Amino acid sequence: MGLMRFIKEKNINIIFSIALLLVINIYLISINSFNGRTSDLIYLDFIIITIYLIWIYIAYFNWKKKYYDLYKSILNENDISLEDVKENSLEEEIIFKLIDNKDKKYDFKTKEYEEKLRDMEEYISKWVHEIKLPITALNIISEDIEDYDAASSIKNETEKINFLVNSVIYGSRATVASEDIFIKEENLGDIVKKSIRNNSFFLIKNKVEIVTSNLNYNIHSDGKWIIYVIDQLINNAIKYSKENGKIEFYAEDNREYIKLCIKDNGIGIEKEDIERIFNKGFTGSNGRNKVYKSTGMGLYFTKKVLNKLEHEISVESIKGEYTLFNIYFYKISDYLKVTKM
CATH class of the missing domain: 1.10.287 (Helix Hairpins)
Incomplete structure (x- = not known):
């Protein structure tokens, strides 16, 4: 003024x-x-x-x-802190009390909302554990079925359900993930191997080749969340793979960070879609194609989780050739700088 x-x-x-x-x-x-x-x-x-x-x-x-x-x-x-507002006049005192009252109501509503989120997350967590029992039972039953095609079909569907159930639990936790994050030193190669193992059924079924190299680096992160992120990226790569599909995993050592690169030779992403693929519910031209079913939530939660972990992600793609996701893990001194921002 x-x-x-x-x-x-x-x-x-x-x-x-x-x-x-x-x-x-x-x-x-x-x-x-x-x-x-x-x-x-x-x-x-x-x-x-x-x-x-x-x-x-x-x-x-x-x-x-x-x-x-x-x-x-x-x-x-x-x-702005209320301590910055001084009560020298009647008008200022009234304004101060109005703001203070609004702040208290806002804090109450925020705590109430967080409590509801925690209750919902707890309910979903219990539901997931309950539903995993019949999924496991179906997998065991399918192994005893003599008809190979029928057994394979049941196994395929139960694995899909299992993936979706895991996506639900991690997606719900992503909204309040700060309470479920434990940063420690993890081996990047071990994390990638666990994620590949999680998706082994679909990788084998879809005949997708896996190539890993130069992954023996230690990073500071939460392993279970990074596995969830890689699971989502592998699932996307399988979903949009072509014949003779291939997914490459390799890492690059930068002075400030370790970069995990996940590259597939699938159908790629349209240039105009690249900036929006992490938006909530965005499916793009690939997701709108009837051949590929997409909710637009997998990459949204991937980005959300990585933001909470203070990691960055970028994507490069050429339509019809490849898609490359890069995840950046700051080294310990730089990671601490980032988390204090």
Whole structure:
């Protein structure tokens, strides 16, 4: 707020002061206080107006000193503490109490919302554990079925259900994942192997070749969440694979981070879709194709989880040739810098 805006805010005060000065002038002229010497009256008015303008400027300066930083914080959408608001006037005290009351209501609603999320996550977690029992039973039963095609079909569907169930549990936890994150040193090669093992049935069924190289690096992250992320990327690679599909896993050592590269030779992503593939519910031209069914949630949760872990992800693709996902794991000193931001 500049000086002119401040003056406009004080317009009632200024109008009243001008009116009062006119009344005083009329009164002094009516009683002939200056014996007809108009110049003396003008001089008096000049002194009064000068003093008033000085008072306006001092008031503006004090206001600016008191509130300008607060005003800038509001414009820049920075966090503001109620301690920054001083209660020097009745109006300020009322505003302070209104804000304080709103903050308390907001905190209460936030805690209530978080409690509901935790309850939902707990319910889903219990539901997942319950539903895994019949899935396991179906897998065991399918092994005793003599008809190979029927057994394979049942195994295929139960593996799909198992993947979807795991996606549900991790997707629900991703909303409150900060309580379920344990950062420690993990071996990147071991994490990739576990994820490949998780998806071995679909990799074999779809005849997708796996190539791994240069993965013997230690990273700082939560292994179970990184496995979930890689599971999602492998599932996508299988879903959009071509004949003689191949997925490559390799890592590159940078001064600041270890980069995990996951590259497939599938159908690729349209150039205009690349910037939006991590958006919630975005399926793109591939997902809208009836051949490939997509909810648009897998990559959304992948990005969400990596954000919570303070890792970055990027994607490169050429339609019809390949898709490459890069996950960046900061080394310990840089990871601590990032997590403090």
